[in-house]
Amino acid sequence: MIQKQYTSFEAIEQDLKILNLERQIDEEKLRLSIQNTKKELYPVNVLGGMAPIIQKVAISLIAKKILRKIG
Numbered sequence: 001m002i003q004k005q006y007t008s009f010e011a012i013e014q015d016l017k018i019l020n021l022e023r024q025i026d027e028e029k030l031r032l033s034i035q036n037t038k039k040e041l042y043p044v045n046v047l048g049g050m051a052p053i054i055q056k057v058a059i060s061l062i063a064k065k066i067l068r069k070i071g
Contacts, residue, residue, distance in 0.1 A: 006012045 004015070006015075
């Protein structure tokens with residue numbers, strides 16, 4: 001990292017304000033990321049992704065039972 005040489009306190013304060021705002025932005029991004037992760041891990045969402053697989057298995061089991069009764 002290149003060290004910056006300051007010539008005034010105003011320049012230092014301006015950079016400190018910028019760094020503070022960048023930190024706040026990063027904190028908000030982290031909060032949003034955590035919220036999105038929590039939403040993705042809700043049981044409804046996790047099971048929702050498995051729904052097509054469960055449907056296929058259920059349909060095949062039902063079809064086998066019907067075919068056994070018929071045949």
